[in-house]
Amino acid sequence: MSKPLIHKGRGAVSNAAGRYEKQRSQAEDDGWGSLDVDLPPLATEIIVDASKSVITYNDSPDIPFDRSVNPYRGCEHGCVYCFARPTHAYLGYSPGLDFESRILVKPDAATLLRAELGKRQYRCAPLALGTNTDPYQPLERRQRTMRDILEVLRETRHPVGIVTKSALIERDIDILAEMAGQGLASVCLSITTLDRRLARTLEPRAAAPERRLETLTRLSEAGVPVGVMVAPLIPVLTDYELEAIVSAAKRAGAISAEYILLRLPLEVADLFEEWLREHYPLKAEHVMNRVRDSRGGKVYDPSFHRRLRGEGVYADLIAQRFGLIRKKLGLERGLPPLRTDLFRKPAAGGQMSFDFFE
Template identity: 80%
Template sequence: MSKPLIHKGRGSLSNAAGRFEKQSYHAEDDGWGGLDAELPPPATATIVDNSRSLITYNDSPDIPFDRSINPYRGCEHGCIYCFARPNHAYLGYSAGLDFETKILIKPDAAKLLRSELGRRNYRCAPLALGTNTDPYQPLERRQGIMRQILGVLAETRHPVSIVTKSALVERDLDILAPMAEQGLASVYLSITTLDRALARNLEPRAAAPQRRLETLARLRQAGVPAGVMVAPLIPVLTDPELEDIVSATHAAGALSAEYILLRLPLEVADLFEEWLQRHYPLKAEHVMNRMRDSHGGKAYNAAFHQRQRGSGTYTDLLGQRFRLICRKLGLNSGLPPLRTDLFRRPEAGGQMSFDFFD
């Protein structure tokens, strides 16, 4: 019998071919217990993304922004639940280990952004970063693409909202704090669980939960409006922690809280269920039954206004619990709106200041 391997430091247990591929590969035990061995983590490979544009626009009625930037495609954090995993299939890669180890980078991101913001027909509105893959994933320490993007946004006084589960955002407080003082920046820390052991399995290369709370506190101390995104809220595994997570972030200085129910589109459902059976076999069926209860008998419903919260008795109860704790702690008013009236178009052919990168 074949069974999934454990790759230290990685979330996925397998690397099934993408749904558009004609061939697939499967690991089989050769009789020497090879599948029981602990393997070194697969190395991360970076691939240059030659996209000719940077800003992605959407008209989705259930998200609060119409434009976003993703400096990276794929994410080293390795969160097994990441709803962005299926996007790797469009690139010819697997949504499994490939998503965590074959990362597309955009080294010309700042140049592209400057060009797009300089167009005559560009109209300023808050840009969202971290809505698909984390802009502060481990590769950012070496690549510095996110920092370059923030440099352009600061220079042009363009509003930005960031979602991350990385402490690396603290590196850019010298840019974010002055922007926040002008009403141009806000940050949400994504926290799934306060249980360190569970977090290590769920999101193996992300910052520890307590480290994220420290980051939240430091953002607030620097004057950056910050909140918590309890995302994803996983039935059975993490939903008992809902009130504790919100309370802990309130103590760290959070101004607002939001939550999103676990999303399992396309390949993510199989990857997540495989992970459940390996790490939490006694809870696996319970978790998946709750997910199906929340999506009309399916593991996922992609319909607008359903995909992030689900429906039914269980999700109604989650919503009530969340509203009650937020009302009790005063976290239900959202972060202050970002200003758009300060935007100044970059000069054509100009060279941005590099003071931000010293």
Template identity: 75%
Template sequence: MYRPLKYKGRGSISNAAGRFEKQSRQDVDDGWGNQDAELPPLNSEVIIDASRSLITYNDSPDIPFDRSINPYRGCEHGCIYCYARPTHAYLGLSPGLDFESRILIKPDAASLLRQELSKPGYRCAPLALGSNTDPYQPLERQHELMRQIVEILAETGHPLSIVTKSALIERDLDLLAPMAAQGLVSVGISITTLDRSLARTLEPRASAPQRRLETLARLSEAGIPTVAMVAPVIPALNDHEMEDIVKAAHAAGAVGAEFILLRLPLEVAELFEEWLRHHFPLKADHVLSLIRQSRGGKAYDPAFHQRLRGSGVYAELIAQRFGLICRRLGLNRSPPELRTDLFRKPHPYGQTSFDFFD
């Protein structure tokens, strides 16, 4: 019998090999053990990422930025739906449990960023942080890579946008609030559900839903423009909460809201279905049917202009509902663009200068 790997605080229930591996493996149970028993805690492993660059550029027509930074590869939050899971296959690791327990970090992220911003041909434009994995995941408490990155961006007057589902971002309010006053930062707080029970299963190591709303409120009170990211909208699982999430975020001070329909690229489709059939066996077929109806009959359609919103009757209904609640609350009025005219090249040796000779 197949035995799900139920580790407390982990999202995936398997660790299947990535798509590039020649061999696969599967855990089985001979029937004598207790399949419902939780396994011992699965500790996270930190791996050094030796990348020689930090800023990643893209020309996608679907997203509003052309460059991003991800100081971590993999994410301890363990969100089963995470579209970044397949990236671990490039490393010879599993998009399943490996993705949320074997995390690559870039300890020299700050020095790499300083070098790249100092290049003669660098053109300033808003940097996106959190576009792939969460920069404020639990490991950030120890390594503070995000803190170091924000310090450099504050020093150089460089605009940035952040997406996170972690209350840890409040630690950096002393840097972000002054930047917001200069028009240099905006923050998106991802809120998938208001149901604590569902959140514990869906995104086990992320901040609780109510805690995220509190974080959104504190950022808003500090003058930081905030957007509620209702992402992902999962058919027949959390779609009924969409209006309530937007209302709660608006009450907490959000100036905008966005939604993304569930995306299941590559290995994520199998991982999500496995999770769904284990935790919600009676709903599984209905959820999967609605997903296929919204993706041209498949688990996922990667086409530009459709991968974030989907297509078909169900996808159109979600978009109409979302647009209606935003209009009722007066959300999504065009905010000022982040400023780029304040950017100045970083000092090659950090904030230290020869001012002490003055």
């Protein structure tokens, strides 16, 4: 009989090999209760990412940015639904527990960013941070990679939009407030649920829901434009909270709201369903049926536009509810556009060129 790998403080309940691996393994009880003992805490392993570049470009028609920076690969937050989990398979790791415990860091991300911004052919456009894994995950407290990146962006007056689940972003309010005063920065806090008990197993190392709302308020009071991202909205499990989350965010200072319906690409589908059957067995079938209802009978549809909002009766109902609450609260205008006309390329050696002072 197989047993889930339950590690306190971790989201996934297994560590199955990625889709490119030829071998699979599974823990089995030998009849002597060998799987009944408590599992030890799963330590986080830091791996240096030797990437030669840091800006990733995309031409997706359903997202509002064409470039992003991800200082980390993998995420300690351990959100079981994270659509980025399958990327760990490219590295030879599992999208399960490996994704949240074997983290690749880019200690020279700021240096690489400076070099790329200084290239003659570079043209300024808003840079997105937190689009794949959270740039303010727990490791950032020691690594301070995001702080270094923001220093470069402030120096070059480069616009940036950040999405995070972490209260750690408050550490950098000084930089963000200064940039926001120039129209160069905005932040979205991702809030999945207001239920602390659910959040503890769903996204175990992310900030508690009420702490994220507090962060919204602190950023707003500092003059940083802030919004809420209800992401993901999970059928049956959290969909009833849609109006409550948006309303709470509005009270906390949000001036915009967006949502993304649960996405389950590749290995995430099995990981999420496995988590459901372990923690919410009586709701598991209902949740998965609603997921399929919104994805044309499948667990996931990667088509542009449909991948974020889904389709069908259930998806349309969610869209109508969201439209109504956003209109009622006056959150339709969204975050203000970021300026690109202030950008100044960094000079070689880290010194600004003379036109910085013009």
